[in-house]
Amino acid sequence: MAAPRDPLRVELLPGTLDLLILQTLSVQPMHGYGIAGHIGRLSAAALKVEEGSLYPALQRLKLRGWVKAEWKLSPTNRRARYYALTPAGRRQLAHEVSAFDQLVAAVRSVVRPA
Amino acid sequence: MTAFFRRLGYLFGRKRFEADLQDELRFHEEMAAEAARGEGKDEEEARFAARRRVGNRAQVGEAARNVWRPPALDHFLQDIRYALRGLRRRPGYAAAAVLTLLLAIGATTALFSVLDAVLLRPLPYEGADRLVQLWEHRLDNPRQENVLSPANFLDWRDRARSFDDLALYTWSSLELTGDAPEMVYGRQVSSNFFRLLRAGPVLGRLFVPEDTLPRATRALVISHAMWVRRFGGDRSIIGKRVPVREGSARVVGVMPREFRPLGTENYWEPWPMQVELRTRRGRYALGLGRLKAGVAIEDANAELKGIAGTLAQEHAAFNSTWSARAVPLAEQVTGRARPVLLLLTGAIASVLLIACVNVANLKLGQVLARRTELAVRAALGASRGRILRQMLVEGLVLAAVGGGLGILAAVAGVRALVKAGLTQIPRLAEVGVDLRVLGFAVALTAVAGVVFGLAPALALREDALRQPLSRRGGETGSAPRARRLRGALVAVQVALSLMLLAGTGLTVRSLVNLLKVDPGFDPRNVLTVELNLPEEAYAAPEKRIVFFETLERRVRGLAGVANVGMVNFLPLRGITPGTSLSVVGIPAPPVGHEPITQLNVADAAYFEAMRTPVLKGRSFADADGPRAPRVVLVNETFAKKIFPGGEAVGQRIKVAYAEPDSVLTIVGVVGDMRRDGLDVEPSPMVVYPFRQYPFGYMTLVVRAHGDADALIPAVRAEIAGLDRALPILSAQTLESRISATTADRRYPMLLLALLAGLALVLSAIGLYGVLAYLVGQRAREIGVRRALGATSGAIARLVLGEGGRFVGAGIAAGLAAALVTTRFLGGLLYGLSPNDPVTLGLGAGTLLGVAALAAWIPARRAIRVDPVVTLREE
Numbered sequence: 001m002a003a004p005r006d007p008l009r010v011e012l013l014p015g016t017l018d019l020l021i022l023q024t025l026s027v028q029p030m031h032g033y034g035i036a037g038h039i040g041r042l043s044a045a046a047l048k049v050e051e052g053s054l055y056p057a058l059q060r061l062k063l064r065g066w067v068k069a070e071w072k073l074s075p076t077n078r079r080a081r082y083y084a085l086t087p088a089g090r091r092q093l094a095h096e097v098s099a100f101d102q103l104v105a106a107v108r109s110v111v112r113p114a
Numbered sequence: 115m116t117a118f119f120r121r122l123g124y125l126f127g128r129k130r131f132e133a134d135l136q137d138e139l140r141f142h143e144e145m146a147a148e149a150a151r152g153e154g155k156d157e158e159e160a161r162f163a164a165r166r167r168v169g170n171r172a173q174v175g176e177a178a179r180n181v182w183r184p185p186a187l188d189h190f191l192q193d194i195r196y197a198l199r200g201l202r203r204r205p206g207y208a209a210a211a212v213l214t215l216l217l218a219i220g221a222t223t224a225l226f227s228v229l230d231a232v233l234l235r236p237l238p239y240e241g242a243d244r245l246v247q248l249w250e251h252r253l254d255n256p257r258q259e260n261v262l263s264p265a266n267f268l269d270w271r272d273r274a275r276s277f278d279d280l281a282l283y284t285w286s287s288l289e290l291t292g293d294a295p296e297m298v299y300g301r302q303v304s305s306n307f308f309r310l311l312r313a314g315p316v317l318g319r320l321f322v323p324e325d326t327l328p329r330a331t332r333a334l335v336i337s338h339a340m341w342v343r344r345f346g347g348d349r350s351i352i353g354k355r356v357p358v359r360e361g362s363a364r365v366v367g368v369m370p371r372e373f374r375p376l377g378t379e380n381y382w383e384p385w386p387m388q389v390e391l392r393t394r395r396g397r398y399a400l401g402l403g404r405l406k407a408g409v410a411i412e413d414a415n416a417e418l419k420g421i422a423g424t425l426a427q428e429h430a431a432f433n434s435t436w437s438a439r440a441v442p443l444a445e446q447v448t449g450r451a452r453p454v455l456l457l458l459t460g461a462i463a464s465v466l467l468i469a470c471v472n473v474a475n476l477k478l479g480q481v482l483a484r485r486t487e488l489a490v491r492a493a494l495g496a497s498r499g500r501i502l503r504q505m506l507v508e509g510l511v512l513a514a515v516g517g518g519l520g521i522l523a524a525v526a527g528v529r530a531l532v533k534a535g536l537t538q539i540p541r542l543a544e545v546g547v548d549l550r551v552l553g554f555a556v557a558l559t560a561v562a563g564v565v566f567g568l569a570p571a572l573a574l575r576e577d578a579l580r581q582p583l584s585r586r587g588g589e590t591g592s593a594p595r596a597r598r599l600r601g602a603l604v605a606v607q608v609a610l611s612l613m614l615l616a617g618t619g620l621t622v623r624s625l626v627n628l629l630k631v632d633p634g635f636d637p638r639n640v641l642t643v644e645l646n647l648p649e650e651a652y653a654a655p656e657k658r659i660v661f662f663e664t665l666e667r668r669v670r671g672l673a674g675v676a677n678v679g680m681v682n683f684l685p686l687r688g689i690t691p692g693t694s695l696s697v698v699g700i701p702a703p704p705v706g707h708e709p710i711t712q713l714n715v716a717d718a719a720y721f722e723a724m725r726t727p728v729l730k731g732r733s734f735a736d737a738d739g740p741r742a743p744r745v746v747l748v749n750e751t752f753a754k755k756i757f758p759g760g761e762a763v764g765q766r767i768k769v770a771y772a773e774p775d776s777v778l779t780i781v782g783v784v785g786d787m788r789r790d791g792l793d794v795e796p797s798p799m800v801v802y803p804f805r806q807y808p809f810g811y812m813t814l815v816v817r818a819h820g821d822a823d824a825l826i827p828a829v830r831a832e833i834a835g836l837d838r839a840l841p842i843l844s845a846q847t848l849e850s851r852i853s854a855t856t857a858d859r860r861y862p863m864l865l866l867a868l869l870a871g872l873a874l875v876l877s878a879i880g881l882y883g884v885l886a887y888l889v890g891q892r893a894r895e896i897g898v899r900r901a902l903g904a905t906s907g908a909i910a911r912l913v914l915g916e917g918g919r920f921v922g923a924g925i926a927a928g929l930a931a932a933l934v935t936t937r938f939l940g941g942l943l944y945g946l947s948p949n950d951p952v953t954l955g956l957g958a959g960t961l962l963g964v965a966a967l968a969a970w971i972p973a974r975r976a977i978r979v980d981p982v983v984t985l986r987e988e
Contacts, residue, residue: 032138033145051142051168052177055135059181063120071134081138 017049017057019100022085022093025067029084031074032058058083066092124182135178139171189500193507200508204480208512210879211476215516218469220523221872225462225865226554227528229455239375240312241404245443246411248280248401248418253435262399264391266425266433270401273421276414277403281307284399286383288334289359289648290344295841297646298340300381307382308335310404311375317341318352318367325366326386331355332363333384338371340380359648375402394432403440414440435707454862457938461617461869464610468873471603472880477509478600479887506568513560531865600884601920607880608924608961609931611873615957616932618870620939620946621863623953627945628856633685634787634796635724637848640815641822642684643829644843647810651837655740658808661836666719668832669816674825677817679720680804684813685787686852695800697756698766698777709756711748711798712789713771715807721784723817731763731782734803738781744806746778750786752798769800778802792856793944815848822847862942874961878968885917885972893979901981910973917969925958932957 024030024038035058036049061067066089074080085093124131143164150160168174201208239245250266251258264282271280283303290296308320315335325333336345345351345365355362369382405414422438488501652658662680670678694708702708718734721727729750738745746767753762765780778800786796804812818825826845833840853860889896896909936948946953 031141033142036142051139052174055139055174056177056181059178063181065120069134078141078144079137080141081134 016100017053018061019093019096020047020049021054021057021061021083022066022089022096025083025085026090026093029070029082031080031082033080035083061089064092065089121182131179131182132175135175136171139168139174143168143171189503190507193504194511196504197508197511201511207476207480210883211473211512212516212519214469214472214476214876214879215513216519216523217872217876218466219517219520220527221869222462222466223520223524223554224527224531225458225869227524228531229459229462242444243442244278244405244407245311246403246405246414246440247443247446248403248438248440250397250422250436250438253437256437256439259441260436261397262401262438263394263397263432264399265394266422266436266438267399267401268387268392269425270418270421270438273424274414274417276406276409276417278406279306279310280401280403281310282387282399282401283307283385288332288363288381288383289841290356291359291839292357295839296344297841297843298344298380300334300379300383302385303382304385304387307402310402311373313369313373313375315367316370317349318365320367321384326384332358332360333366334363334381335367335369335383336365336381337369337374337379339374341368360650394429402443405440411440411442453938454942457617457942458862458865458869460935460938461614461866464614465869465873465876468607468610468876468880471607472876472883473512475600475603475880476883478603479883502568506564509564509568510560597888600887601916601923604877604881604884604917604920605924605927607873607877608921608965609928611870611877612925612928612957612961613932613935614866614870614873615960616928616936616954617939618863618866619953619957620936620943620948620950621866623946623950624943625856625860625863628792631788631792633792633852634785635685635726637852639818639820639822640723640848641818641825641829641845642848642851643814643816643833643845645812645814645833645840646843647840649810652810655808658810659740659805662804662808662812662814665814665832665836666717668835669814669829672825672828672832674819675816676819677719677723677815679717679723679815680812681720681815682715682809682812683789684815684848684851685789686791692797693770695756695767695769698768709798711752711756711769711800713769713800713802715802715804715809715812717804720815723815724787725817726785726787729783729785731780733782733784734805738803739805740808742806744773744776744778745781745803747782747784747801748780749784749796749799749801751796752800753783755798767800792852874964877961878964881917881921881965882968882971884920885913885969886975888916889913889972889976889979892976896976896979897981897983900979906977909976909979913973913976914966914969917965917972921962921965921969925961928961929954929958 020039021035024035027038030038032051032054036051036054039047039049058067058069062069062083066086067083068086069081069083071079072082146164146167147160150163151157155163248262248267248270249259250262251260262282264284267280267282271277274280281304283301286300286302288298288300290298305321305323305326308314314320316338318335320335321333324330341347341351351365352368353364353366355364403414405411418438418440422433422436426433426436491501492498647658647661652661666678666680669675692710692712695711696702696708716734721733728747730753731747733747734745746769748756748762756762756767757765762780762783766777767780768774768777784801787799788794788796789799790797814829816822816825816829829845830842833842896912899909899912932954933949940948
């Protein structure tokens with residue numbers, strides 16, 4: 001059974017998790033824990049990434065060939081799996097960003113008509 | 115596309131994937147714990163917080179894994195696991211279903227293999243569909259297949275345009291001498307015989323024109339079987355001389371193993387088509403033809419009939435009552451077995467159908483019993499499609515297990531069938547389980563799986579899935595529609611079983627009738643020894659008389675021997691020479707309409723040994739010697755047919771046989787013997803005394819006081835004592851010779867009986883299953899009835915009545931169907947009609963008895979229902 005959600009946190013729009021991960025990885029290769037932390041920090045903890053969705057999402061991106069994974073040593077000298085964008089992933093990010101912009105613009109024009 | 119390959123990579127690197135994923139999640143947890151510690155939490159708290167954040171590691175892993183898994187395959191594997199678990203939980207049901215499938219698929223595949231080889235598979239020759247066998251026949255008996263006159267054959271060959279080629283052959287025998295004297299049979303064939311069959315040797319060569327030069331050594335092409343048996347498969351045999359009675363013969367070639375065009379021949383030798391063959395003198399040859407491409411058999415027959423008509427005018431004395439016909443070789447080879455084989459195909463199909471109904475019925479019962487479970491699954495979100503698919507997979511799993519075992523059973527079954535009937539059915543030796551038959555079995559199992567899996571589940575409507583939850587599982591009055599359906603299925607099984615039982619009963623009773631036929635002699639405790647004196651050594655008739663009479667005397671002196679006689683052709687041997695005759699003092703009828711008689715040669719002791727009575731006049735006497743007046747015996751049928759109302763003894767006749775101009779006086783009338791088959795009425799027969807017609811080919815008939823087989827070594831020793839080099843053609847009891855003649859009835863009867871037994875068992879399982887289910891479902895109702903005072907009898911009547919309705923309907927339908935289908939048995943029956951009421955009644959009675967037995971167990975369980983227990987279960 002699903003745990004009760006934190007009411008203060010904003011639910012992610014469906015499909016936006018992929019976008020956020022790709023955007024995060026476009027800065028630099030990162031491990032799963034890092035990605036979750038990065039997204040939380042940037043959104044000032046407003047966006048909470050569930051581990052239960054993060055890892056399947058990473059595998060989904062890997063299956064589609066948008067990210068690749070590699071075991072490396074973390075700065076704290078631990079073995080960690082680092083994910084990095086592939087060229088195809090970079091193209092996909094551009095595509096998803098523009099699609100998201102369009103969506104946001106469309107939603108805004110409905111919510112606050114000019 | 116690349117995603118496909120990455121997915122494939124996952125499937126083959128699953129272990130590594132799992133390890134990576136677990137490492138990754140552990141790393142995440144540790145990092146989270148570290149962060150929590152940084153926030154000032156103590157060790158345990160930090161760990162706990164971290165674990166809560168990541169959640170169930172197994173669940174996260176499952177979600178990540180599912181990204182990679184091909185979804186359909188995964189569900190499929192899950193269904194199979196589920197199905198296997200389900201079957202293990204219901205061992206009774208699983209055993210019944212698997213056993214049904216095993217029996218049905220095993221039996222039907224084995225029988226189909228036999229049928230496939232005998233009926234469906236083409237002859238092993240190139241263009242075999244254009245090969246025909248040629249026959250002559252009397253105009254007044256168009257169904258007859260008579261051997262040919264070579265002269266007529268040569269005229270057909272010259273004139274007919276429908277054939278690419280026509281080949282002629284006849285019987286031949288060869289006496290191998292040397293260490294193991296042996297008589298073997300083969301064929302003398304025209305030079306184009308092998309070419310016509312498109313066959314070549316595996317070793318050596320075929321015939322060349324030099325082989326038939328007047329002084330050439332006898333050239334032989336031998337069969338593969340003889341090469342192995344007699345010459346040990348020695349490759350150097352080619353060109354070698356082998357000792358035979360008249361000196362030596364040369365083996366020039368060996369044919370392939372599968373080349374057995376005419377059955378059991380051991381060798382072939384050339385038959386030069388010399389001009390003397392054009393003289394019309396008797397019919398004694400066989401012909402094969404190859405139709406030209408595009409010529410239909412009907413056209414060829416029309417042409418052949420026309421030519422025969424012309425020949426009837428050109429050679430009226432020889433041909434005026436004769437015509438000719440071509441029969442496709444495939445039909446010829448399968449011959450009389452064809453209706454039997456078709457009949458068995460029908461029986462096999464019926465059994466298969468019964469089995470299918472059985473499993474469907476079992477399955478339907480299962481689905482009904484599991485309605486609650488299925489409804490729970492539906493309520494938890496399983497789609498109807500998902501449930502149907504699960505049913506389908508269950509069916510396929512059942513079919514795979516049952517079918518796999520069935521295929522093994524089929525392999526064993528084919529071996530048993532071939533062993534049981536090797537000599538009777540043509541081409542049976544070619545039978546083996548082949549890949550196509552295996553394909554048949556696999557297709558059968560797959561179809562069975564789909565049908566069994568889906569049909570009952572489809573019958574379950576959408577609302578039926580929810581119903582059980584709104585009421586309560588296993589309630590009273592369970593789905594009358596489904597019950598009626600199951601009842602109808604049982605009725606179908608009963609009807610099919612009754613048809614099979616009726617067919618079996620008819621063939622069994624027919625065989626019993628046949629065995630009850632008085633053959634006109636007593637076959638018990640009689641040993642028969644077939645001998646053929648070589649012509650060179652026994653050229654003088656006196657030598658033959660001395661040999662056989664000495665042998666008779668010596669064998670008579672052996673311990674345990676009652677009578678010894680001899681005869682030219684034993685009854686029921688399939689060889690019956692016949693010819694025309696005339697009665698002295700009566701004007702001869704027109705040519706071609708003379709009376710016909712069968713012929714034989716025997717001595718007086720033969721009739722004593724066979725226990726065949728002399729009805730009138732006298733038997734042969736010592737005085738009927740070589741120089742005495744010619745005398746003959748005739749059988750009862752001869753006396754009645756040739757001299758209706760008159761006296762046969764004392765009449766004088768002429769027979770177109772050994773001495774056509776001799777006047778023969780009939781001195782006695784002997785009882786009829788069945789010669790051509792137990793089911794064939796006797797024909798007129800003339801018997802010559804051996805001392806006046808001392809043939810070299812005779813069969814010694816030895817009546818023993820006890821076991822006739824035990825005499826064989828002593829009789830052999832006596833023969834060797836007279837002529838060490840003389841081969842014994844055969845030595846066996848008369849009873850075993852006769853049983854060989856009924857074998858073509860016994861084999862199909864055996865198969866039919868097996869199928870009927872199978873049908874009976876399967877139907878009983880079906881009925882039992884339905885009634886047992888019924889009692890289980892209505893236990894509460896029965897409990898209420900008992901509580902209200904119903905007697906045991908009333909409860910038993912309730913259950914038996916329910917079963918009786920299905921069985922009664924099935925028997926009624928089965929009787930109606932049997933009346934129609936048994937007509938196909940017509941030609942195979944002897945001494946009873948296909949609608950024989952006794953047999954049908956017995957079949958129905960048997961079925962009723964078995965049904966009562968199958969119904970009794972559930973009925974007894976119903977009687978024992980304890981009202982207190984069932985009512986308390988609420």
